[in-house]
Amino acid sequence: MDHTSYPDSYIRGILNSVKIIAMVGVSPRENRPSYFAFKYLLERNYRMIPVNPGQAGKELLGQKIYARLSDIPEPVDMVDIFRASQHVMPVVEETLTLKPAPRVIWMQLGIRNDEAAALAEAAGLKVVMNRCPKIEYGRLSSEIGWIGVNSRTLTSKRAKIFGKGVQRMSLNRPSVQGGTTAADRATAAEE
Amino acid sequence: MTERNPGFNTLAIHAGAQPDPTTGARATPIYQTTSFVFDDVDHAASLFGLQAFGNIYTRIGNPTNAVLEERIAALEGGTAGLAVASGHAAQVLAFHALMTPGDEIIASKKLYGGSINQLSHSFKNFGWNVVWADPDDISSFERGVTPKTKAIFIESIANPGGVIVDIEAVSKIARKAGVPLIVDNTLATPYLCKPIDFGADVVLHSVTKFLGGHGNSIGGVIVDGGTFNWSREGRYPMLSEPRPEYQGIVLHETFGNFAFAICCRVLGLRDLGPALSPFNAFLLLTGIETLSLRMQRHCDNALAVAQWLSSHKDVAWVSYPGLPGDKYNALAKKYVPKGSGAVFTFGLKGGYDAGVNLVSNVKLFSHLANIGDTRSLIIHPASTTHRQLSDAQKVQAGAGPDVVRLSIGIEDKEDIIADLDQALKG
Numbered sequence: 001m002d003h004t005s006y007p008d009s010y011i012r013g014i015l016n017s018v019k020i021i022a023m024v025g026v027s028p029r030e031n032r033p034s035y036f037a038f039k040y041l042l043e044r045n046y047r048m049i050p051v052n053p054g055q056a057g058k059e060l061l062g063q064k065i066y067a068r069l070s071d072i073p074e075p076v077d078m079v080d081i082f083r084a085s086q087h088v089m090p091v092v093e094e095t096l097t098l099k100p101a102p103r104v105i106w107m108q109l110g111i112r113n114d115e116a117a118a119l120a121e122a123a124g125l126k127v128v129m130n131r132c133p134k135i136e137y138g139r140l141s142s143e144i145g146w147i148g149v150n151s152r153t154l155t156s157k158r159a160k161i162f163g164k165g166v167q168r169m170s171l172n173r174p175s176v177q178g179g180t181t182a183a184d185r186a187t188a189a190e191e
Numbered sequence: 192m193t194e195r196n197p198g199f200n201t202l203a204i205h206a207g208a209q210p211d212p213t214t215g216a217r218a219t220p221i222y223q224t225t226s227f228v229f230d231d232v233d234h235a236a237s238l239f240g241l242q243a244f245g246n247i248y249t250r251i252g253n254p255t256n257a258v259l260e261e262r263i264a265a266l267e268g269g270t271a272g273l274a275v276a277s278g279h280a281a282q283v284l285a286f287h288a289l290m291t292p293g294d295e296i297i298a299s300k301k302l303y304g305g306s307i308n309q310l311s312h313s314f315k316n317f318g319w320n321v322v323w324a325d326p327d328d329i330s331s332f333e334r335g336v337t338p339k340t341k342a343i344f345i346e347s348i349a350n351p352g353g354v355i356v357d358i359e360a361v362s363k364i365a366r367k368a369g370v371p372l373i374v375d376n377t378l379a380t381p382y383l384c385k386p387i388d389f390g391a392d393v394v395l396h397s398v399t400k401f402l403g404g405h406g407n408s409i410g411g412v413i414v415d416g417g418t419f420n421w422s423r424e425g426r427y428p429m430l431s432e433p434r435p436e437y438q439g440i441v442l443h444e445t446f447g448n449f450a451f452a453i454c455c456r457v458l459g460l461r462d463l464g465p466a467l468s469p470f471n472a473f474l475l476l477t478g479i480e481t482l483s484l485r486m487q488r489h490c491d492n493a494l495a496v497a498q499w500l501s502s503h504k505d506v507a508w509v510s511y512p513g514l515p516g517d518k519y520n521a522l523a524k525k526y527v528p529k530g531s532g533a534v535f536t537f538g539l540k541g542g543y544d545a546g547v548n549l550v551s552n553v554k555l556f557s558h559l560a561n562i563g564d565t566r567s568l569i570i571h572p573a574s575t576t577h578r579q580l581s582d583a584q585k586v587q588a589g590a591g592p593d594v595v596r597l598s599i600g601i602e603d604k605e606d607i608i609a610d611l612d613q614a615l616k617g
């Protein structure tokens with residue numbers, strides 16, 4: 001895994017298999033991107049656990065906020081990190097002390113720490129960097145097409161409605177890659 | 192770990208479309224509705240707060256229009272698109288996201304006449320100023336840069352045709368100036384040229400023309416290249432500063448490399464209002480499915496007609512970059528190797544009267560103001576679109592008394608040539 005691009009099957013596999021996500025660095029302010037992602041994933045039936053030392057003991061959208069990962073009293077499948085790249089390493093180190101160990105480390109859009117990724121991968125975890133799980137979910141379910149975004153997927157299969165209502169789509173559908181953008185290539189070149 | 196990438200024709204048919212989730216309808220349904228029910232109050236709040244993807248009201252977004260947006264974004268290699276009511280509306284919204292009163296656009300002098308009007312007169316009412324540059328002298332773009340410059344605007348192939356702009360050279364000037372390069376790619380379409388590959392940051396289309404291709408619907412699209420950093424210098428506050436109407440969210444921070452398209456939608460389209468009809472989006476999408484086939488035929492026919500005209504005794508000159516020896520032939524080979532489009536001008540030795548005669552005598556060509564139809568079209572600008580200008584202004588605009596503009600259709604080329612032949616004789 002060179003972490004400049006990820007096959008859709010890799011991302012889909014992660015989002016389809018994890019159930020409990022701890023989000024480190026999530027903000028309680030409803031205009032912050034981390035709040036958007038937290039709320040969106042909660043509405044897609046992930047069990048979302050907020051981690052933020054400054055907010056510990058309070059609740060975020062009905063979910064108890066913990067100060068640190070090791071305070072969470074239940075197993076976690078994935079740790080989603082909303083911290084600047086230089087602060088990622090301690091979070092990964094703490095993740096590796098959890099028992100049972102989470103299966104996935106996810107670093108948000110704009111966040112990348114290769115050293116931390118290598119450490120997690122050496123311990124057998126899957127790693128995603130510089131991506132947002134909300135955007136990836138929206139892309140692979142094709143919900144994101146509703147706001148004109150190039151999902152870079154093609155499919156002849158019908159999207160399945162997710163849960164109640166009509167404006168939520170499930171991830172449970174195959175697709176093929178639908179092209180690349182200059183923006184992706186520029187990111188790959190920078191890295 | 193790379194997966195197979197689909198080709199252009201596959202994208203032209205599939206990108207953005209899928210069987211309808213509720214009925215299984217395979218063609219894209221026309222969601223001819225103003226509004227969409229919310230699942231519940233919380234869902235409504237998430238949609239209005241931009242926290243969820245979804246549909247609210249057709250002025251802001253519509254699932255038929257969304258297919259068109261994603262389709263063209265995929266064809267251009269952009270991150271997102273926004274469909275609007277016309278090509279001109281696309282221009283207004285794109286600039287609205289960037290400009291404040293007193294700011295400047297550096298624009299190519301060689302633009303569609305309607306765009307020259309829009310920029311010179313209507314934009315002045317918003318306090319947006321234009322600095323004109325000459326694509327035949329690329330350094331004029333660089334000389335136009337001031338601290339107030341917010342964007343550079345060019346057409347890839349300029350209407351009325353014949354001019355190919357060195358996109359890559361202009362993009363270097365834009366990058367150095369720290370402003371986005373906006374390219375109107377209407378005449379080329381992404382089949383002939385993908386400006387983002389040459390450094391454009393935003394691509395605009397009058398989808399009315401070759402993309403839709405059948406002369407039945409007006410529409411426009413804005414494509415976000417995803418390549419520009421809107422926050423670096425704080426020069427684009429609509430993207431880089433908290434928005435009071437959306438509880439203080441910062442669009443660039445929240446939407447990353449598709450923030451420009453979102454900004455044009457949730458601030459421009461929402462507030463200025465030029466929404467595309469879903470019915471038009473459906474017709475335009477149907478047109479795009481055959482874009483490659485049509486565009487190649489348009490170009491092949493246009494080259495044949497240009498060649499035929501250039502050896503005609505009554506024709507003084509033909510301006511078509513696909514002709515060997517044309518001033519723009521080298522640029523055409525670089526930017527539009529599959530063909531130089533189907534819109535071009537030529538001059539009649541007989542001047543104004545010969546032009547009027549030609550448009551009166553044609554039987555297959557339609558005398559009208561559009562371009563990019565399956566049908567061949569003709570216009571004599573001096574007696575129609577440019578009539579109000581002085582003779583000197585006409586010449587400056589490439590619409591001198593002798594000039595005729597053609598938009599070559601996809602009929603049989605022998606029939607197109609035969610019609611011109613009889614009309615020139617008559």
Ligand SMILES: Cc1ncc(COP(=O)(O)O)c(C=O)c1O
Nearest residue numbers: 277278279303350377397399410
């Ligand atoms: C190059 C170009 N850009 C923009 C436009 C404006 O598009 P619309 O007529 O769809 O508003 C046109 C229309 O002729 C055009 O030729």
